[in-house]
Amino acid sequence: MTYFTEAFYAAWVLIFSFDGEVYAVVFTSLYVSITAVIIAALPGIPLGLLVVLKDFPGKQVLQHGLNTLMALPTVVVGLLLYGLLARQGVLGELGLLYTRTAIIIGETLLILPIIWNLSIAAARGADPRLLNTIRALGASLPQQMAVYLGEVRYGLLAALAVGFGRAVGEVGVAMMLGGNIAGFTRTMTTAIALETSKGEFEFALALGVLLLATAFLVNVIVQRLQSVSP
Amino acid sequence: MTAIYQLKNLRYGYAGQPVLNIKHLMIAANKVTAIVGANGAGKSTLFDILALLQPATSDEFLFSGTALADARRAEFRQQIGYVQQRPYLMAMSVRANIGLGLKFRRWPRAAIDRAVDSIAAELGLQPLLARPARRLSGGEVQKVALARALVLQPAVMIMDEPFAYLDAQTEADMQHWIARQKVRAERTLIFSTHDQLKAQAIAEHVVGIINGDVHAAACSNVFQGLR
Amino acid sequence: MTGGLLSLLATAVVAGERLRLATTTSTDNSGLLAVLHPPFEQQMGVQVDVIAAGTGRALKLGENGDVDVVLVHAPAAERAFVAAGYGVKRLAVMHNDFVLLGPPADPARLRQSASVVAALQAVAEHGAVFISRGDDSGTHKKEQALWQQAGIVPAGRWYLAAGQGMGAVLRMADDKLAYTLADRGTYLAFKTKLSLQIVRQGDADLFNPYHVIMVNPKKHPHVKYRLARRYIDFIRGEAGQAIIRQFTRTGEPLFIPDVIP
Numbered sequence: 001m002t003y004f005t006e007a008f009y010a011a012w013v014l015i016f017s018f019d020g021e022v023y024a025v026v027f028t029s030l031y032v033s034i035t036a037v038i039i040a041a042l043p044g045i046p047l048g049l050l051v052v053l054k055d056f057p058g059k060q061v062l063q064h065g066l067n068t069l070m071a072l073p074t075v076v077v078g079l080l081l082y083g084l085l086a087r088q089g090v091l092g093e094l095g096l097l098y099t100r101t102a103i104i105i106g107e108t109l110l111i112l113p114i115i116w117n118l119s120i121a122a123a124r125g126a127d128p129r130l131l132n133t134i135r136a137l138g139a140s141l142p143q144q145m146a147v148y149l150g151e152v153r154y155g156l157l158a159a160l161a162v163g164f165g166r167a168v169g170e171v172g173v174a175m176m177l178g179g180n181i182a183g184f185t186r187t188m189t190t191a192i193a194l195e196t197s198k199g200e201f202e203f204a205l206a207l208g209v210l211l212l213a214t215a216f217l218v219n220v221i222v223q224r225l226q227s228v229s230p
Numbered sequence: 231m232t233a234i235y236q237l238k239n240l241r242y243g244y245a246g247q248p249v250l251n252i253k254h255l256m257i258a259a260n261k262v263t264a265i266v267g268a269n270g271a272g273k274s275t276l277f278d279i280l281a282l283l284q285p286a287t288s289d290e291f292l293f294s295g296t297a298l299a300d301a302r303r304a305e306f307r308q309q310i311g312y313v314q315q316r317p318y319l320m321a322m323s324v325r326a327n328i329g330l331g332l333k334f335r336r337w338p339r340a341a342i343d344r345a346v347d348s349i350a351a352e353l354g355l356q357p358l359l360a361r362p363a364r365r366l367s368g369g370e371v372q373k374v375a376l377a378r379a380l381v382l383q384p385a386v387m388i389m390d391e392p393f394a395y396l397d398a399q400t401e402a403d404m405q406h407w408i409a410r411q412k413v414r415a416e417r418t419l420i421f422s423t424h425d426q427l428k429a430q431a432i433a434e435h436v437v438g439i440i441n442g443d444v445h446a447a448a449c450s451n452v453f454q455g456l457r
Numbered sequence: 458m459t460g461g462l463l464s465l466l467a468t469a470v471v472a473g474e475r476l477r478l479a480t481t482t483s484t485d486n487s488g489l490l491a492v493l494h495p496p497f498e499q500q501m502g503v504q505v506d507v508i509a510a511g512t513g514r515a516l517k518l519g520e521n522g523d524v525d526v527v528l529v530h531a532p533a534a535e536r537a538f539v540a541a542g543y544g545v546k547r548l549a550v551m552h553n554d555f556v557l558l559g560p561p562a563d564p565a566r567l568r569q570s571a572s573v574v575a576a577l578q579a580v581a582e583h584g585a586v587f588i589s590r591g592d593d594s595g596t597h598k599k600e601q602a603l604w605q606q607a608g609i610v611p612a613g614r615w616y617l618a619a620g621q622g623m624g625a626v627l628r629m630a631d632d633k634l635a636y637t638l639a640d641r642g643t644y645l646a647f648k649t650k651l652s653l654q655i656v657r658q659g660d661a662d663l664f665n666p667y668h669v670i671m672v673n674p675k676k677h678p679h680v681k682y683r684l685a686r687r688y689i690d691f692i693r694g695e696a697g698q699a700i701i702r703q704f705t706r707t708g709e710p711l712f713i714p715d716v717i718p
Contacts, residue, residue, distance in 0.1 A: 129318035199517025
């Protein structure tokens with residue numbers, strides 16, 4: 001049991017030591033994850049609503065594709081983008097590899113299918129009378145989407161929360177594309193991987209506790225925002 | 231007598247099962263028509279089709295004497311008001327709910343408020359305007375949904391089971407309102423009910439719907455008749 | 458006498474047993490263990506489970522008694538491990554060396570430097586990008602020792618602590634046109650994929666000895682010390698040392714045996 005008590009004690013110390021390096025890691029994690037969620041939500045939510053509100057051929061295939069992409073391994077996203085962003089790659093000129101931007105790009109790709117798919121589920125979960133009601137009132141497609149945005153906002157926020165969880169908790173993309181550079185691209189998960197490889201299991205677990213605490217805090221804040229909005 | 235709807239051989243199926251197969255249906259303009267049928271006879275489906283929300287195959291579909299083209303569906307739909315069975319109100323105030331259709335038509339805020347106030351006065355809804363729509367009784371919901379459709383000044387009003395789930399007072403109000411529409415004869419009114427006697431009492435024309443087809447139903451009893 | 462002792466020990470080893478070996482990623486990546494272990498496994502009828510990790514974690518596994526024997530290359534950490542009583546019999550097995558790598562253009566002109574220490578000083582002076590393993594591995598520890606000798610505390614925008622394995626750091630240095638310290642084995646394994654070149658090698662300071670240490674059965678009674686003993690005898694013996702000597706990668710030998718050169 002000392003293993004766990006040591007880890008939790010270490011986590012406590014980590015949080016309240018106000019250690020600059022630890023906070024830099026937490027900040028980097030939050031910065032890249034939240035940015036990725038915002039960028040993925042901008043197309044993801046409207047696309048999700050569109051799939052529900054508009055009939056088009058290939059919808060079934062798209063749905064299967066999205067379901068499959070939800071299982072996309074993070075390292076595979078990392079490997080694919082590595083080939084594009086590396087100096088010899090198509091986008092190598094931009095010098096994006098081993099930057100925060102690279103992690104954001106990777107995590108955006110990773111969670112776009114999730115947010116898209118869960119937005120579809122949220123819109124499908126709306127009251128079955130809603131669509132005919134607003135169509136009968138003459139809502140155009142963009143107006144229908146705007147109404148859905150309000151009516152199923154809890155489901156959409158849940159989609160964002162899942163996307164955030166996936167982004168903040170993944171290690172493959174952050175490691176491959178960010179490179180785990182201290183003070184720059186080191187995130188909570190790559191720091192955990194590093195401490196594990198160093199044999200600092202207690203410290204690694206403490207970072208894990210810190211990650212969960214951070215994710216918890218973000219969710220509480222989102223919950224607050226939900227209850228404030230009408 | 232001019233027809234607002236004229237349909238021939240309208241067919242609609244769901245999941246491979248035929249729901250509607252109507253050989254001929256004519257609904258008179260500016261009259262009150264009741265569609266009578268048991269639950270599951272296809273009334274709601276027929277109303278979705280008449281409200282142009284649900285496409286169906288047909289040999290002829292004339293709205294106000296004009297053939298329905300997909301491109302003009304939205305334009306025709308603007309002339310139709312639809313109150314669904316157990317209407318759905320948005321999680322907004324009653325005022326916002328009633329003004330929603332005008333907002334979709336991009337009316338200015340002040341004009342929307344005037345129109346909402348006027349229709350609320352007509353239906354006795356002023357005391358409810360500031361209330362959240364999700365906290366209304368069944369009868370109040372029905373009236374708000376009616377106001378929400380009427381504020382758009384539709385040429386056709388379609389009401390699916392408007393008397394179901396109503397308290398006695400609201401039902402009397404509704405019947406009174408329909409009677410006034412009948413006298414004015416400025417608007418086509420189509421409503422459905424499973425109550426043959428009520429239909430006969432209120433409507434000028436009564437159409438029966440049984441097993442997905444319509445019958446001149448003046449005398450038939452839908453509960454025991456052809457089944 | 459030795460023969461009698463050996464046969465006595467042999468009877469104590471049960472066929473089908475599994476020996477758990479913790480070693481460094483670089484050792485495992487070199488491919489040596491894949492040829493070194495099968496003869497031992499066949500001879501003894503046992504299985505060697507290799508857990509490859511950074512030196513820090515490998516020693517930690519030994520400290521916790523999760524493995525029976527460790528094979529690592531970080532002399533200072535090894536001595537501390539034995540001094541703390543976690544391991545017994547720290548014995549030399551083989552060595553290879555570290556090399557300083559850099560971009561072909563060599564902007565800090567390390568090829569002209571007088572020693573590896575002078576080379577690192579040149580890197581710092583130039584502010585040329587240097588990528589450190591930053592993961593407490595044997596290579597990282599070696600690098601830190603070298604900076605110390607150079608009298609430099611590496612910090613700043615030019616010094617990137619990657620916190621990753623050797624292979625990942627090599628690719629990163631390659632992409633960023635940076636300098637880095639690597640063990641020769643991993644460098645040779647990745648050589649064809651890299652434009653990085655050796656800019657400094659051969660210094661005594663770059664010597665990289667590997668030691669095998671048995672986990673102390675007094676601390677962890679469950680460790681298979683008899684089998685561990687046989688393993689140590691094998692890799693330090695005639696057959697094991699010959700395999701190490703003959704092991705090559707892209708035509709170049711990777712390790713030099715230290716018991717029977």
